[in-house]
Amino acid sequence: MSTSLSAGKRMSSRRRRQALIGAAYILPSFALMFIFNISPIFLSIFYSFTKYDMTAAPVWVGFENYIKLSQNKYLGMVLSNTVRYVLITVPIQTTLALLIAAFIAGFLKNRYGSFLRSVIFIPVIASLIASATVWDVLYKPDGGLINQFLALLGVSQPINFLGKKPTALPSVAVVSIWKSTGYYMVIYYAGIMNEPAEVQEAAIVDGASSAQRFWYITLPILRPITYMIVTLGIIGSFQVFDLVYKMTGGGPGRATLTVAYMIYSYAFQDKRMGYACALAVGLLIVILLIHLIQTLFFKERDA
Amino acid sequence: MKRFLALLLVCVLTLSILSVAVAEDKKTLTVWIPQYQFSKDENAISDQDFWDGVFDPFEEENNCEVKVEIVGWGVYGDTFFTSLVNEDGPDVVYVTDNYDLVKRDLLLGLDPYLTDEQKDNVILWNTAPENANGEKVIVPMDDGVAIGYVNKGLLKEAGLDELPLEWDAFIEAGKTIQEKTGKRAFLQNWGATSGTSALMLAFWPYYFQAGGRMLDENGNISIDNEAGLKTVEFLKKLKDEGLFTEDIVTESESVDKFANGEVAYIVADLNKGNTTFTPAGVEWEYVFSLKGPAGFGARTATDSFAVNKKTVARGNDELAVKALMYITSGAVMDEFHSKIFYLPPFTKDASFVKDEALYNLTSAHSDDIYVVEEFAAKKSFEDTLLANIQEMFQGNLEPQEVLTETMDYYNTQLKED
Numbered sequence: 241m242s243t244s245l246s247a248g249k250r251m252s253s254r255r256r257r258q259a260l261i262g263a264a265y266i267l268p269s270f271a272l273m274f275i276f277n278i279s280p281i282f283l284s285i286f287y288s289f290t291k292y293d294m295t296a297a298p299v300w301v302g303f304e305n306y307i308k309l310s311q312n313k314y315l316g317m318v319l320s321n322t323v324r325y326v327l328i329t330v331p332i333q334t335t336l337a338l339l340i341a342a343f344i345a346g347f348l349k350n351r352y353g354s355f356l357r358s359v360i361f362i363p364v365i366a367s368l369i370a371s372a373t374v375w376d377v378l379y380k381p382d383g384g385l386i387n388q389f390l391a392l393l394g395v396s397q398p399i400n401f402l403g404k405k406p407t408a409l410p411s412v413a414v415v416s417i418w419k420s421t422g423y424y425m426v427i428y429y430a431g432i433m434n435e436p437a438e439v440q441e442a443a444i445v446d447g448a449s450s451a452q453r454f455w456y457i458t459l460p461i462l463r464p465i466t467y468m469i470v471t472l473g474i475i476g477s478f479q480v481f482d483l484v485y486k487m488t489g490g491g492p493g494r495a496t497l498t499v500a501y502m503i504y505s506y507a508f509q510d511k512r513m514g515y516a517c518a519l520a521v522g523l524l525i526v527i528l529l530i531h532l533i534q535t536l537f538f539k540e541r542d543a
Numbered sequence: 544m545k546r547f548l549a550l551l552l553v554c555v556l557t558l559s560i561l562s563v564a565v566a567e568d569k570k571t572l573t574v575w576i577p578q579y580q581f582s583k584d585e586n587a588i589s590d591q592d593f594w595d596g597v598f599d600p601f602e603e604e605n606n607c608e609v610k611v612e613i614v615g616w617g618v619y620g621d622t623f624f625t626s627l628v629n630e631d632g633p634d635v636v637y638v639t640d641n642y643d644l645v646k647r648d649l650l651l652g653l654d655p656y657l658t659d660e661q662k663d664n665v666i667l668w669n670t671a672p673e674n675a676n677g678e679k680v681i682v683p684m685d686d687g688v689a690i691g692y693v694n695k696g697l698l699k700e701a702g703l704d705e706l707p708l709e710w711d712a713f714i715e716a717g718k719t720i721q722e723k724t725g726k727r728a729f730l731q732n733w734g735a736t737s738g739t740s741a742l743m744l745a746f747w748p749y750y751f752q753a754g755g756r757m758l759d760e761n762g763n764i765s766i767d768n769e770a771g772l773k774t775v776e777f778l779k780k781l782k783d784e785g786l787f788t789e790d791i792v793t794e795s796e797s798v799d800k801f802a803n804g805e806v807a808y809i810v811a812d813l814n815k816g817n818t819t820f821t822p823a824g825v826e827w828e829y830v831f832s833l834k835g836p837a838g839f840g841a842r843t844a845t846d847s848f849a850v851n852k853k854t855v856a857r858g859n860d861e862l863a864v865k866a867l868m869y870i871t872s873g874a875v876m877d878e879f880h881s882k883i884f885y886l887p888p889f890t891k892d893a894s895f896v897k898d899e900a901l902y903n904l905t906s907a908h909s910d911d912i913y914v915v916e917e918f919a920a921k922k923s924f925e926d927t928l929l930a931n932i933q934e935m936f937q938g939n940l941e942p943q944e945v946l947t948e949t950m951d952y953y954n955t956q957l958k959e960d
Contacts, residue, residue: 489736493934509922
């Protein structure tokens with residue numbers, strides 16, 4: 241009895257020691273996350289109730305920034321631009337990534353497939369500003385490659401992709417899709433490769449076609465991955481700034497002005513951190529709400 | 544031998560300590576200046592080498608060490624603002640946007656350090672902003688007027704002896720040039736992604752030509768007036784009459800097209816003629832500006848040199864002001880303008896003039912040159928105005944709405960009390 245008690249004590253002290261060692265391992269990265277990821281959220285919430293210009297101490301102004309924000313006549317337009325941008329980019333990049341991954345996994349499990357994967361992944365590692373600069377040139381109405389190609393197809397008038405309202409936002413979105421698809425494709429590809437082979441084999445024995453197997457087996461198995469990809473896509477697209485900054489500056493007019501760009505202008509052009517933080521907190525709430533709706537949607541489908 | 548070695552060791556240690564003490568006694572200054580050397584000539588002196596050389600006699604005379612840092616233009620404004628806010632900012636700094644620095648009292652008041660003669664020597668001294676004590680805080684420099692360039696070859700091809708400069712006549716001539724040559728009459732960067740860079744060339748000069756002034760008597764920005772309306776209506780007319788393209792997003796694009804002989808008239812900085820258009824073989828000439836309802840008008844920007852207020856706490860404020868006045872002295876600036884980048888003299892003791900014709904033209908129009916002034920949330924104001932002008936070009940706003948909406952948004956959302 242006493243032997244088993246002392247063995248239990250030894251066990252629990254060993255567990256405590258292991259837990260402490262585990263905590264020590266986690267601590268550095270947790271500290272960094274706390275400093276750079278978690279605390280800025282709370283600081284932003286605090287600053288959103290203040291008037292703060294980065295030089296003097298912040299002055300508490302209560303809900304003044306939020307009231308002013310609610311009276312901002314361009315906020316609705318900017319939110320609408322951002323949501324339209326999300327609605328263009330997220331479905332297309334998710335679907336494209338899935339289809340390309342399925343195609344490579346199904347038909348190109350060889351060196352050509354590896355080559356294609358690498359090619360599609362290259363835009364992910366390219367610098368965003370460099371990509372935007374290249375696409376700027378491609379889009380040029382005067383001598384841009386895309387307009388030259390369209391001219392070969394018989395389009396006589398060059399299209400001013402970034403200079404006209406109807407095409408500006410979709411044109412920026414295309415660059416984002418081009419840049420992100422490779423990243424999500426790799427995640428989907430890994431998911432498809434982990435699919436249990438026996439399930440597919442059983443479906444083949446039952447006479448299911450490849451389209452049926454994709455629809456009824458692969459897609460449901462990939463649901464958690466799709467959930468993650470859609471979540472990451474939505475968050476990333478809501479934060480679009482650099483592409484807009486480099487390619488259009490929010491124009492023409494306000495056709496491509498997004499919430500993140502507006503936050504940048506208020507914070508760093510005007511040095512009005514409190515007001516910019518109020519807008520950032522608003523964006524956080526919108527993203528959280530959309531994430532909540534998305535989670536409910538996926539849960540309902542799972543049930 | 545041992546005694547000798549011990550003595551030698553003591554001597555070496557003493558000398559080392561003394562030299563450290565002497566070195567510590569030597570004051571150090573940090574100077575931030577943006578890159579101005581853009582010449583592709585491999586023999587051209589770099590900014591760093593130029594300034595290091597310039598400061599050698601100053602260091603010797605004042606027993607100090609001057610560290611010059613050349614900062615890239617891309618993030619210059621943000622970089623010097625955050626550096627001046629922080630404790631380790633430079634002592635002497637080249638300033639582009641001074642409004643936030645003055646408002647936050649980050650710059651040293653210069654009046655107590657300067658003689659009347661020194662102040663009088665700075666041509667634009669009276670335009671310098673003041674701190675709460677009424678002391679001027681910058682030495683303003685003239686960045687050079689934006690000047691008009693005419694392609695004489697295209698003019699001849701269109702059967703014109705000279706370019707008419709009155710707004711309406713200019714539009715008519717522009718239509719003729721486009722019809723007869725198939726080239727563009729006029730290019731400006733109305734499709735720009737930054738309001739500040741677009742308006743510098745494509746709005747403020749016309750506003751001045753229409754008789755507008757940027758700030759009212761209280762120092763507030765004001766464009767919703769008759770001059771503003773005339774300006775925006777003129778821009779709309781340029782579009783309606785086909786003398787407009789929104790393809791141009793940067794000043795350099797219109798400069799490149801002018802250098803390629805594809806356009807008859809542009810407005811650009813005063814260095815472009817000699818550095819770009821002549822080597823490109825364009826037959827060109829200067830015109831001061833177009834002529835609006837109130838006459839000629841061109842803009843100039845005033846960047847400046849200033850001293851960090853924290854130099855007082857650092858105990859090197861006097862030395863920093865001395866360095867500031869050394870940088871802006873006629874002798875140093877003449878050398879800078881001849882070896883690095885040409886700008887008009889901004890102190891009375893400077894004499895270097897690179898282009899006599901240009902100098903005579905701008906001197907004759909000295910009353911028609913207007914400074915683009917600083918005010919609260921200027922960049923966002925200019926972004927808003929550009930966005931509204933672009934909305935007008937897209938057919939979504941009328942000229943008066945451009946002005947009303949811009950001022951309304953500025954007063955309710957951008958201007959902080």
